[in-house]
Amino acid sequence: MAENKKQEGRIEPYHHAAAGWGALKYVAINLFKERVSGVNYKSLFAQNQPDGFDCPGCAWPDREHASTFEFCENGVKAVAAESTSKRVTPDFFAAHTVTELLQQSDYELEQHGRLTHPMVYDPASDKYAPIAWDDAFKLIAEELNALDDPNQAAFYTSGRASNEAAFLYQLFVRAYGTNNFPDCSNMCHEATSRGLPGTVGIGKGTVTLDDFEHADTLLIFGQNPATNHPRMLGELRDCAKRGATIVSINPLRERGLERFTSPQHPMEMLTMASTPISSMFVQPKLSGDLALIKAMAKRLLELDDRAVLIGMKRLLDIDFITEHTTGFQEFARDLRAEKWSVLLEESGVPRAQIDELVDIYVRGERVIATWGMGLTQHKNSVATIQMLSNLMLMRGNIGRQGAGLCPVRGHSNVQGDRTMGIEEQPTPAFLDRMQQVFGFEPPRHHGYDVVATIAAMQEGRVKVFVGLGGNFAMATPDTPLTFKALESCALTVQIATKLNRSHLIHGRKALILPTLGRTEIDAQNGVPQGVTVEDSMSMVHISYGLNKPASPELLSEIAIVSRMAEATLGGASQLKWQAYRDDYAVIRDDIEKVFDDFYDYNERVAKPGGFHLKVASREREWATTSGKAQFVPHQIELDTPIRRARAKYGKQLMVMMTTRSHDQYNTTIYALDDRYRGVFGMRRVIFINQADIDMLGMKAGDWVDVESVWEDGVARRADGFMLVAYDIPRGCIGAYYPETNPLVPLGSVADGAGTPTSKSIPVLLTPAAAS
Template sequence: MSKQETPNMRNVSHRGPDEFSELKIGEPVRIAAGTQGVYQALKHSFKEMGVLRSIPALFKMNQKNGFDCPSCAWPDPEHPSPIAEYCENGAKALADEATTSHIGADFFRKYSVEELSRFTDYQINAFGRLTEPLILRENSIHYEPVTWEESYDLIAEYLMSLRHPDEAIFYTSGRSSNEAAFLYGMFARALGTNNLPDCSNMCHESSGVALSETLGIGKGSVKLEDLYEAEVILIAGQNPGTNHPRMLSALEKCKAHGGKIVSINPLLESGLVNFRNPQSVKGMLGGGTQLADVHLPVMINQDIPLVKAIMKKLAALDKETGDVFDHDFIRDYTDGYAELMEDLDRYDLAELIGQTGVGEEAIDEVVSYLAGAEKIIVCWAMGLTQHKNSVATIKEYVNLLLLKGAIGKPNSGTCPVRGHSNVQGDRSVGIMHYVNKGLNERIEKHLGFTPPAHSGVDVVGAMQAMHDGKAKVFMCLGGNFLMAASDTDYTAEAIRNCELTVQVSTKLNRTHLVTGKTALILPTLGRSEKDVRDGVEREVTTENSMGRVRASKGVLKPASASLKSEIEIVAGIANAYFREGHPVNWKAMGEDYGLVREKIDLVAKGFEKTSERAKGTGYYLPNNARERDFSKLPNGRAKITVNPLPDHHLAMDEFMLMTVRSHDQFNTTVYGMDDRYRGIYNERRVLFMNPGDMQEIGLKKEDVVDLTSEYDGILRKAYKFKVVPYDIPSRNLAAYFPETNPLVPHNHFAEKSRTPISKSIRVRIEKRTDI
C-alpha cells in the first residue's frame, strides 16, 4: 500500500482552494493611516466585537494598566495616548481575537476536516473563536469534544511511549507570554529535549546571529525615544505602514526635529510616502507628513553592494576631511577597520552601483545625509533577514553604524523591528534549541533538575525530523506552523508523519486540519481576555521589540468558560506527565503566575523583581550595546566585518521573487481580502511585476500564470496568479505569502541563522492557456 493510500491519510488540502475572487485593481493609496485608517479600524472592530465590546478593549490596549497588543512588537511610549495607543492593524488583531463568533462541538459535527480544508485561509480564520478542547481521533475526519483532563493524560501517555525525548518537538509562537514560554521551555528540558523551535527561526534569527557576532547581543540597541531626535534613519527591507504602523508616529517626531529618513526597499511602500497621524488634528484634517526624504529602490537582496557603495563614498570623503568617520570610536571600541577599508578598495564603484539598480544621484543624497550626521539608526525587518546571505547583509549595515560611531549613544544604533508581539520575550526566557551553559547551570540550581546538554532542532530541523519519521509528537504553543514554514508540501508531509499533534490556539487555522494520526486542539485565552482564578484577575508579562518587559492584563469576558490560559495548559500537561515525582511544582505554577516570575528572575538572564517592576511601563532588560560594552566579544571590541557580494546566478528566464504581506494580514492570519496601499481588492493570488518585463515576455494585465522554482533538481509550483503591473525593479517580483510558500525550498536557508529564503526565490513564470 502506498503512502498516499494509508488508512489514516485524510483527504485534506494543505494548500486550500486556488479559485479566483473578483479581483479589482486600483491606484495604490499613498496616504497611510488618517481618517481611512480610523474608519477601517472601527469598521472591523464593530463588525467582529460589537460597539459595546470594542470601545473598552480599544481604550485599554497598550495602556499602562491594560493589555499588550496581540499584533506586532512595536514598543509603547512612556506616556501612551489616552485616546488610542494602537494602529489599524492592532485594532484588527484585537477584533480578530475578541470576535463574538464562536465555534464548538456543533460546528465540528457539521464540518469534517476534509470539508474545512477546502475553504481559504481567510474563511477558516473567520469562523471564530475555539471554545472547548477537541480531539481528532485516528482514522476519524471529525473533531469531537474531549475534557481537559483527558487531553493532558493523552499527551502524557504519548510522551511516555517515546523511545527518546527527542522524538517530541515543542514549537513556540511569538503570541505567548513570558510566563507561558518559560514553563513550556522548562517542561521540554525536564522531559529531556532541547527541541524548541520557535517563530524567530523563520523571521529574525538572522538579526540575532549578526548582532551577537558583531555587538555581543542578539537584540537591537535603541529605545523608542532614540528615534525622535535621530539625524538619519535608514529603513531597510521593512514596510512599517502595514507591518508596524505605530512606528510612523515615531518617524513623524524624527521629521519634526529635522531628521532625514531613507527608505531602502524594492517597493515604494505607502507608509513612508505620506503619514496622517490619527492622533493629531493635522493628521486627521491636514496634509499629513512626508516621511521618506529619499527612496532607494534597491533590487532584491542587493543591499550589500548598496551599503558598500555608500561606505566607499564616505571613505573617500573621510580621506579628504578626516572627520566623516568616528576614528576615536573605531580605535577604542572596534576591530576590523583596516580589513574593511581594504575590502572596499577591491570594488569598482560603478559596478557596485550597477548591481543595486539604484541611481547614483539618489545614493549621493543619502551619502550627504550620513557624512555630517552623528546620530544614525538603521531599522530593518524580514526584507533583510530572509535571504541566504541575511547575516552578512545585516553585518554590512552594522559596519556603517560602527564607522560612524553610531552605537551606544542616544539617538543611534540598531533597530531590528520584530514581528509578533512577544517573539523577543520567548527567547529571553529560554525558548532556544541550542545549549546555553549558563542557562543550564541556573536551571539545575534553581529548578532542581539537570537539563539536556545536547542541541535540539530549529524549525528547519523540526521539519526534517518529522519528515524522516524521527519525531512522533509535535506540539505548537500558538501559531500556524504549516502556513508559516517554507515548502508547504514538504511541511504537510512532515506533520502527517507524526503520531500526535497538539495545537494550543485561539482560532482555527490550516495546521488544525493537516495533522498527525491523532490531533488535539487546546483552546486558550486571548491576551485581551480576563484571566481569573478564585476571584483574582491574573496578569502576564511580555517583552517588546526594544527590550522592555511590562505587565499585561486582559479586560474582556472570555469567549468561553472552558478556556484556559497557556500557562495553565502547559502546567497541566507537565503535571500529568510528572505527577508528584518532580522537583518543579508544575500545578502550583499553573495557578500562581507570581511563582513563575520568581523562577524567571532566577533562571533567565537580566530579569529582576519582575512582578513588581513590570507594572506600568515596565523595565528594560540589560543591553551591553547601549553601554558600549563589548567585553564578551574577542578582544572586547565590536567587530567590523568583511562580507561578500550576493550572487544568485539567475538564468535568462528566471526572476527573483520576494514574498510580502497584504495590508489585511498579520503573519499568516488574513483579516480580509484587500491591500489598499497597493491598490489590490478582493484577491490575494496576484503577482506584482515590472511592466517592461511583462511586455518582454508577452504578458498582459490580469493574465493568469503559474510560478515554479527549481532547486537541487526538485520542481516546486504555485498555481494561478493574476499578473499586476507594478513599480518594482526589473527582473524582480512580489507576491503574498503564504500562497507562495510552496515555492520556498525547505533545505535552502540563510547561512548560520537557517531562516528561509522567502525574500529571494528564483522562479520562472508559466502563462496559463486554459483560463
C-alpha cells in the first residue's frame, strides 16, 4: 500500500451554505478531470428519469421517479466516474506490476478509469494478463468444484448490484451449496435489519416521500445528508419552508444541516440565498445515542405521569399502545428505574437540552425519525435502533401519515439486495419457497457475514472469494488482517467497473472481471435490457442505460453470474441460465414466484415510478412473535471496551468515528477535498475539539500518529494525521475511512448484528514520528 506521507493541503473554514454554486463548481471540475465525452453528457440529465437509469449513487428515493431534472452533486460525480473516457486496458496492466500499483493511493487508482478486459493474475511477472471469458469461467468452476465443502467459498455483494443480478447470484450460490453471503449491509445498516424486526416486525422503514410533505417534526440521527444523500436536502428544505421543526442529532455539526442553497431553485441561486434547515443541534458523544434516546423516553414518561397527576391530556398515545403494542409496562418500569446521572454521563448531552428536545418531540403531531450509520456502527447499535423504535411507539408515530421510521441506507440497492435473498441468515420460509420453485434443496445452515468471512479466510476455512462489486479490501475493518486473509485464498474473483485496491490484494490465483455500469446500454440479442432496484423507502423501479459500453468486452453482471453458474454447476443444474441472460424479464417472472410482494413484477415495474413494496408496519400490521409492535427495554451497559480503556488511560483516551469526505462515495475517492468541513487537498486529518488539542499539549496543525486500544494484544496503528480543530464533543475525534480502517479491530462488532463498530473506536494520539 502507498506510504503514509504528509499531504500538502490546507484547512480553510467553509462559510457558505451547502450545495449552491459551490456544488456546480466542483461538478465542473470533476467532469473535466474524468474527461467525460460529449456524447455521454446526456447521461447526466437521464439519471433517475422515467426513460433513463437509476443513479448508481445513493439509495434516496425519487419523487415519482422524477419527471424533471434533479441536480445532485454526488450523483453527477458517480455518473461521471462511470462515464469517464479513461480506460484501464491490457496495455496498462502490461506496463505495471501489482507491486507498483500497490504504491498508488486509492484516489490514484480510481483515476485510471474503466476496466476493459477480463484479466488473470500471472505470478511469474506479478502482472495481470488478458484471459478469454470462457477460460475465466472455467478457472472459477475448477476452483469451486475442487473445494472439499461449498462452505469453503464466500460470495460478497455490494449495493451496486441490481435486483436481477442479486437474485441470480443467491440462486447460483445456494444451488452450489452455501449461505456464505457477506455483503455491504453487514457493514452499514445491519443493526436496522436485525433491530426493527424485534420491535415492528420488519427491518425496513415505514415512510415514503409523501410522508415528508405531512410531517411537522423531523429528528435526524447520525446523518450527514449534504454528503451522503444530497437529494434528501431538497425534501428537508421543503419541510423547513413550510414550518416543520428539524433537529440534527449528531456528534459533528454538519454544514448541510445548517443552511442549504437548492440548485433546483433559480431564485435562491441567483440571489445567493439559502434556507436554514435545522432549528436545533444536539451533539451526543460517540456511542451516546442509546443513552440519549432512553433519556428522551424517560423524560416523556415523566411528563406523561405529571399530566395524569394534574388531570391534563396524556402525552403518551395510550389508545395506540393498548391496541397495537405489547411490553409497555415492563419498558416503563425499566425507564423509571434508570438513573438520570447514568443517562447524562453516557449521552454527553446536558439535561436542559434533553428537556428541550423532548418538548419538541411532544409538540410534534407527525414525527419522522431518520438515521444513518451514526446509529448503526456501535457496539450497542441494535439496542439503539430498538430504543428509537420504543420512543416512536410511545406517541403512536409509526403507521400514520407524516410519521414513522426512516433508515436512510447508503448504496443504491443495498436494501434490494437483502430483499432478493442476499442474506447469510435466510429464514426457513424463504428456503422452503426456493426449494418449491426451483426443485433443489438449499443449504439450511447460517453462513458467514463480512467479519466471519474475514476470520474464516484467515484461518483457511474459506479458500475462494468472489466479489460482486465493491472494494472489499478497503471497505472492511482491520485492514492488514483483511489483506492477509484475502492473500491466503486459493482464488479471488473481483467483478468491477473500475480498478481498486481489492484487485491488488489477491489470492494465489486471481481474476478481474469487468462489467457494465448502470449508465451503459445492456443489449442482449440486440434488445436493451432494464434492471430494477429498491430504494430506502421500498420503491422498486426499472432502469435503462444510455451510454455506449466502455468496451465491447464487457459483460453485464447478470451474464457474468449466469455463466459462472453454468460453468460451475454444469449438467447438475436444471436452472435456465441462458434464458435469464437473454431476457431479464424471465428473471423477474421467477422472482415473483419466490416473493409474493413482487406479483405482476414486469407489469408493475413498467409503469413510471414503478411500485411500492408493502411494508407491514406502515399499515400497522406487526409481523412479530406477539402479533403486535413490541417495546423492548435495554440497559445502559457500563462495562464496555471504551470505559475500560478510559479507566486505564484517562482523558488521553479518545473515541474515534470514521467518516467519509464530501468528495468520496463509500471507498471511492473522487478528489482530496472535503469543502463543507474546510479540508482541501488532503485526507489524513483528525477532527478534534480545541480543548482536547490543548489538553494533549498540542496545537491545530500538528501531526499525530493514532493507535487503537483493544484487548487482544494486537498493535493497530495509522500514522501521519493533521489535527484540525472542530466542533465535536470532548473526548471524541473523527477521521476518514478507509485511511483509518486499520484501527478498527475485527472483533469489535455490534451486539446482535456483527457490524464493525467504526463509529466508536478507543484510540490514543501521539506526536507523529519524524518523517
